[in-house]
Ligand SMILES: Cc1cc2nc3c(=O)[nH]c(=O)nc-3n(C[C@H](O)[C@H](O)[C@H](O)COP(=O)(O)OP(=O)(O)OC[C@H]3O[C@@H](n4cnc5c(N)ncnc54)[C@H](O)[C@@H]3O)c2cc1C
């Protein structure tokens with residue numbers, strides 16, 4: 273099907289984009305890579321009055337270093353992420369998760385910012401951003417604000433982004449060589465969304481785990497942290513026994529859905545298994 | 558209507574399009590490039606794959622207005638020369654020789670995705686081919702001969718084709734199989 277008619281704006285600066293959104297009428301949609309929005313418009317699940325295309329907005333694409341952070345522009349594509357030297361060095365968790373997203377054509381157009389703003393519970397990048405305590409820089413008519421990942425994801429397909437606001441960049445901590453990471457995704461067929469996935473980052477000090485960060489994909493309407501497992505891992509000796517024991521708590525506090533792919537109790541089982549695998553790999557076991 | 562300037566398969570076009578026009582419909586209906594097909598409504602099948610500024614994209618999931626100022630290559634633009642004297646692209650030839658198609662509906666997209674893959678990875682393993690074309694669905698072949706075709710093309714493009722012992726279509730136990738293998 274073809275989308276319903278809409279007015280099209282192609283701004284070149286963030287200011288112009290904000291103005292185009294303000295002038296766009298009742299129902300305005302921002303177009304990033306279009307890999308979620310265009311299918312939804314084709315199915316007429318969305319029929320915006322105006323579409324504001326961010327493709328030509330300067331300064332939104334690419335990765336840079338600022339002190340101990342990496343700053344990823346919202347319009348950085350999944351394909352850019354996979355070849356970026358800074359992310360290769362300090363952002364392997366993002367790279368690993370991005371490799372599992374969709375297929376090469378979709379990764380060519382889809383963007384990091386679009387995937388986070390879309391906030392699909394089965395999307396692979398929200399749990400990574402949450403595990404890393406990413407900061408979201410949002411531009412609006414009143415200026416810019418920064419929101420912590422823990423506050424960014426509000427509900428199913430819902431973030432703190434207000435009408436008229438744009439996600440412009442995402443700030444991630446640089447993970448140095450003392451960190452190990454792993455994204456473990458469970459799905460059944462090619463180019464499929466996660467049934468459950470786990471993002472783990474582990475910092476070792478000698479034979480012990482000093483810090484663990486674990487994000488869960490598709491274990492509730494928003495991405496979640498496996499907080500009980502994270503706490504249980506701090507200070508323990510690195511061994512399969514300690515990791516398995518801690519991973520058994522991975523589903524605590526989760527509320528996964530029942531759907532055609534899996535029942536909630538099966539998802540909780542998967543969360544434990546994938547957490548064990550992800551943490552073990554991240555800890556170098 | 559919005560005006561766009563695009564180069565498609567080496568020719569320049571200036572056209573007015575509705576913003577909601579999908580790139581694939583612009584190519585097919587306004588330019589007559591019907592080699593690129595539409596196989597789904599959900600951005601899954603990859604039949605519509607073209608190259609936008611040199612990289613494979615699903616042309617049903619790009620607006621025609623987004624191609625303004627860009628180069629598009631479709632399946633109709635990958636051979637060199639035109640008409641009966643044209644030389645097929647090595648990937649096109651390999652799909653023919655390795656029997657990498659049955660109904661052929663997925664083939665334009667498969668070939669465009671495969672060319673993009675081979676540019677990034679000139680010598681992919683079977684596994685890497687399967688991952689590289691995961692965005693393209695085929696309802697007929699079971700993929701075996703598609704994977705062989707892509708590897709055959711890779712070998713040919715890097716000049717090692719003659720030594721490749723695997724350069725044969727899969728044996729198929731139907732009455733037509735021998736005949737088809739002889740044809741190739
Ligand atoms: C076949 C297929 C398979 C897929 N498989 C996966 C998968 O396995 N895992 C996965 O994680 N994803 C998957 N995706 C989704 C893909 O990752 C999309 O790229 C992503 O969800 C949306 O990114 P986009 O840049 O295309 O955003 P768009 O589609 O352009 O936008 C999505 C939404 O976010 C809003 N938005 C975008 N950018 C901004 C911004 N800067 N500020 C404010 N709002 C914004 C838009 O208004 C829209 O509502 C798949 C998509 C397809 C078509």
Ligand code: FES
Pocket residue numbers: 594595596597598599600601602603604605606615616617618
């Ligand atoms: S027609 Fe484009 S992906 Fe199916």
Ligand code: FES
Pocket residue numbers: 657658659660661662663664694695696697698
């Ligand atoms: S040959 Fe028929 S769909 Fe692939």
